[in-house]
Amino acid sequence: MVNTEDFSKRLHKILEFYELSAAGFADQIEVGRSSISHILSGRNKPSLDFVMKVVKSFPEVELYWLLNGKGSFPPSEKSSPETEIKKEISTPSPVQKGNSSQKNEIPFPFPQQGKSKPIKKIVIFYEDGTFDAFEN
Incomplete structure (x- = not known):
């Protein structure tokens, strides 16, 4: 409560x-x-x-x-796993820049199977029971 x-x-x-x-x-x-x-x-x-x-x-x-009240606010400038994922998603590697077949395709750091689909939402669950949700 x-x-x-x-x-x-x-x-x-x-x-x-x-x-x-x-x-x-x-x-x-x-x-x-x-x-x-x-x-x-x-x-x-x-x-x-x-x-x-x-x-x-x-x-x-x-x-x-x-x-x-557990955790922190305001957000700190420290790098965290989710900020690293955001950087990886928003900054494609040089190889990915030239090989993109779809316009505005977002490179994703995890292996994909079959056809590439647009990502709608990513949810990261932490061991302490917290989570972060990122929507495209």
């Missing part, structure tokens, strides 16, 4: 990091301004829909940190 007071503190931290007012934040994640007010004051608990809108609108916010 999410501790409402602690969740509110983490939400304040997000607002400060992005330099947003509660109203601006509500507009950004497309929820009513009163919803933000009630959650920040501790009157209401966040819904799953609310939490998912925050994570979707602000990919730097880790779901596990937002819900449980």
Whole structure:
């Protein structure tokens, strides 16, 4: 269960990091301004829909940190496995640049079988129970 007071503190931290007012934040994640007010004051608990809108609108916010306070925010500049994968996907090797048969094909660091299909989403699960999702 999410501790409402602690969740509110983490939400304040997000607002400060992005330099947003509660109203601006509500507009950004497309929820009513009163919803933000009630959650920040501790009157209401966040819904799953609310939490998912925050994570979707602000990919730097880790779901596990937002819900449980474990992990870190704001994101550090340190290199992590997911940033290495992002670099590998977004920066094709010289061999891949010249051999791409499809326009806008994204090179993928894992072996592919058969026809190449566009990648819609990659989910990385960590041993500590957290995960990161990357959508194309």
